[in-house]
Amino acid sequence: MTSSSFNLSSLAPEYIRAIAPYQGGKPISELAREMGLNEADIVKLASNENPLGISPKAQMAIDEAVYDVARYPDGNCFALREAVAKKFSVANKQIVFGNGSNDILELSARAFLHVGCEAIYSQHAFAVYPLVTQAVGATGVVVPALNYAHDLDGFLHAITPKTRLIFIANPNNPTGTLIAKETLKAFLKKVPSNVLVVLDEAYDEYLSAAHKSEAISWLSEFDNLIISRTFSKAYGLAGLRIGFGLMHADVADMLNRVRQPFNVNSIAQAAAIASLADDDFVERSYALNQAGMVQLTQGLSKLGLEYIPSSANFVSFLVDNAATVNQRLLQNGVIVRPIANYDMPDYLRVSIGLFSENARFLTVLEDIINDNK
Numbered sequence: 157m158t159s160s161s162f163n164l165s166s167l168a169p170e171y172i173r174a175i176a177p178y179q180g181g182k183p184i185s186e187l188a189r190e191m192g193l194n195e196a197d198i199v200k201l202a203s204n205e206n207p208l209g210i211s212p213k214a215q216m217a218i219d220e221a222v223y224d225v226a227r228y229p230d231g232n233c234f235a236l237r238e239a240v241a242k243k244f245s246v247a248n249k250q251i252v253f254g255n256g257s258n259d260i261l262e263l264s265a266r267a268f269l270h271v272g273c274e275a276i277y278s279q280h281a282f283a284v285y286p287l288v289t290q291a292v293g294a295t296g297v298v299v300p301a302l303n304y305a306h307d308l309d310g311f312l313h314a315i316t317p318k319t320r321l322i323f324i325a326n327p328n329n330p331t332g333t334l335i336a337k338e339t340l341k342a343f344l345k346k347v348p349s350n351v352l353v354v355l356d357e358a359y360d361e362y363l364s365a366a367h368k369s370e371a372i373s374w375l376s377e378f379d380n381l382i383i384s385r386t387f388s389k390a391y392g393l394a395g396l397r398i399g400f401g402l403m404h405a406d407v408a409d410m411l412n413r414v415r416q417p418f419n420v421n422s423i424a425q426a427a428a429i430a431s432l433a434d435d436d437f438v439e440r441s442y443a444l445n446q447a448g449m450v451q452l453t454q455g456l457s458k459l460g461l462e463y464i465p466s467s468a469n470f471v472s473f474l475v476d477n478a479a480t481v482n483q484r485l486l487q488n489g490v491i492v493r494p495i496a497n498y499d500m501p502d503y504l505r506v507s508i509g510l511f512s513e514n515a516r517f518l519t520v521l522e523d524i525i526n527d528n529k
């Protein structure tokens with residue numbers, strides 16, 4: 157950049173310059189570099205990843221698919237589409253695949269939002285909703301949370317003639333709060349049909365049988381419903397970036413118009429197909445998470461710490477001097493997630509890990525809290 161007349165502010169629109177970049181969980185390699193620690197001694201409980209890794213069937217599929225990377229992937233995800241259609245009893249045309257489910261959120265925004273329109277989401281909701289809204293110059297409307305949960309009546313009141321999209325995460329990240337099925341369905345009935353509702357179900361696999369979403373069966377009733385699902389959480393494929401959306405075929409057609417032709421790589425497609433065929437792995441992941449949730453919440457209670465009851469694979473807890481406690485955890489090789497950027501500066505979010513990882517986190521946390529007394 158040699159020219160003194162180069163002026164970024166005249167190139168990038170104000171709504172792009174106003175975006176606060178997404179802050180992910182700190183990678184293990186980065187903490188190792190910063191603190192001079194061994195990667196093997198670091199416990200990462202910061203990104204809601206599956207501590208069991210991936211299905212052995214997915215691993216085999218990946219090993220096989222690696223040989224074919226000189227070819228472009230199937231841009232229509234034909235085989236995966238068949239598998240998802242069968243598993244979730246939807247038509248092939250109702251499915252859109254994404255480079256992570258974040259891609260589905262972004263495609264929804266790009267297809268339906270533009271400057272002058274509004275998208276509604278909750279205070280403390282997933283950080284990607286404001287990002288994808290701002291990226292297209294639309295206006296985000298934040299509905300204050302009710303005791304950390306979505307206030308759906310507040311959402312209804314926030315709808316204006318400019319509203320095009322509503323984002324709801326159920327369960328929500330980072331609060332772990334869950335909206336009951338009946339409540340959600342009653343809400344959908346009240347949303348005008350010309351407002352699309354993006355229902356983000358990234359953590360559905362962690363819900364008990366009684367709480368699992370039935371929203372897919374509602375698609376025939378609500379043409380304005382977009383359900384997003386991911387392989388990043390219970391399926392363990394976070395690093396491969398694959399998710400999908402289920403919706404009315406005409407809505408899917410719009411998302412596909414703004415989708416990159418090869419947005420899902422071939423290894424991810426192969427791994428996802430194999431993952432869908434391994435219910436046992438998901439069941440084991442669910443069971444480990446249930447036990448780990450009990451271990452962590454009991455441990456937090458024993459330390460006298462309050463937490464928000466969570467329906468997902470993480471829990472957010474209240475702690476004095478959260479930023480300092482986070483720093484001390486890092487120094488001791490434990491990575492959790494500060495969530496000040498979610499308007500929760502006094503909380504830290506910890507993902508449920510292996511029994512030994514949860515225990516390590518609790519021990520280090522106890523030492524920090526005792527030191528501060």
Ligand SMILES: *Cc1c(COP(=O)(O)O)cnc(C)c1O
Pocket residue numbers: 204255256257258259282325328329356358385386387388389394397398399
């Ligand atoms: C983790 C998460 C996702 C998953 O994102 P991917 O792009 O599929 O990895 C989506 N929504 C929420 C609320 C999440 O917490």
